[in-house]
Amino acid sequence: MEDAMEAAIEFFNLPNEEKMLWFSDDVHKPIRYGTSLNHAIDQVYCWRDFIKHYSHPLSDWIHLWPSNPPSYREKMGNYAKAIQVLQKQLMEVLFESLGLNPSYLEEEIKQGVQLLAVNCYPACPEPGLTLGIPPHSDFGSLTILLQSRRGLEFKDKSNNWVRVPFVEGALVVQLGDQMEVLSNGLCKSVIHRAIVNEKEKRLSIASLHSFPMDTKVGPAPNLVDEENPKSYSEFSFKEFLDFISNNDISKGRFVDTLKVPKP
Numbered sequence: 001m002e003d004a005m006e007a008a009i010e011f012f013n014l015p016n017e018e019k020m021l022w023f024s025d026d027v028h029k030p031i032r033y034g035t036s037l038n039h040a041i042d043q044v045y046c047w048r049d050f051i052k053h054y055s056h057p058l059s060d061w062i063h064l065w066p067s068n069p070p071s072y073r074e075k076m077g078n079y080a081k082a083i084q085v086l087q088k089q090l091m092e093v094l095f096e097s098l099g100l101n102p103s104y105l106e107e108e109i110k111q112g113v114q115l116l117a118v119n120c121y122p123a124c125p126e127p128g129l130t131l132g133i134p135p136h137s138d139f140g141s142l143t144i145l146l147q148s149r150r151g152l153e154f155k156d157k158s159n160n161w162v163r164v165p166f167v168e169g170a171l172v173v174q175l176g177d178q179m180e181v182l183s184n185g186l187c188k189s190v191i192h193r194a195i196v197n198e199k200e201k202r203l204s205i206a207s208l209h210s211f212p213m214d215t216k217v218g219p220a221p222n223l224v225d226e227e228n229p230k231s232y233s234e235f236s237f238k239e240f241l242d243f244i245s246n247n248d249i250s251k252g253r254f255v256d257t258l259k260v261p262k263p
């Protein structure tokens with residue numbers, strides 16, 4: 001975790017020209033550097049720079065990652081691999097807690113997508129006027145987040161923003177839209193945002209896990225019956241990408257477009 005954070009710090013300390021080599025507005029690119037949320041359509045920019053890259057299976061992607069700073073691939077690669085193992089274990093436990101077989105969708109989880117979003121929120125002279133990342137929920141099954149200091153907030157059941165404490169050496173685990181759909185609404189994907197601060201830049205590394213690009217995820221058949229009718233339609237990661245390239249997700253969540261009206 002320390003190595004990954006170090007690699008992230010070194011990357012964002014590179015001169016702009018070097019980071020701009022990776023710049024792209026195209027959300028389908030396997031690696032891209034950018035700012036705000038979706039720079040092409042955001043009306044107000046957020047106080048964030050990021051580099052995002054696919055990470056699993058590592059050998060398919062690592063050669064596309066930045067080769068500067070020189071230790072980036074090794075340090076971030078080791079982190080990505082360890083987190084991939086952790087997410088598989090967490091998914092098994094989650095399925096068990098839902099009364100499903102722990103090995104439910106085992107192959108899909110093994111072959112799933114891992115996208116690392118490495119975020120940098122510079123110190124901001126007017127932190128009350130902007131956000132690091134606006135309210136959203138993550139599209140995937142699980143997000144495992146490492147942060148360098150406090151800044152993450154989530155929305156509770158009464159619609160209040162709650163600060164996630166910073167705990168040295170701890171990871172934050174969040175449920176995403178695919179878990180909400182798969183659990184037929186028993187789990188809810190968490191709405192979260194990142195605020196910025198005046199004093200110090202903040203870094204976070206979000207490992208976004210999801211089922212394979214073209215796999216349609218729908219409510220688990222064992223969680224659907226007469227009393228609990230199917231509440232969501234199926235979707236794939238690819239459909240989500242198409243949605244975010246055309247929509248401002250701070251205005252409406254993708255998962256809400258999947259809700260099946262109650263009879």
Ligand SMILES: O=C(O)CCC(=O)C(=O)O
Nearest residue numbers: 117119133152194204206
């Ligand atoms: O920086 C954070 O704490 C949150 C990042 C995040 O929500 C994301 O990358 O999806």
Ligand SMILES: [Fe+2]
Nearest residue numbers: 136137138192
């Ligand atoms: Fe997020």
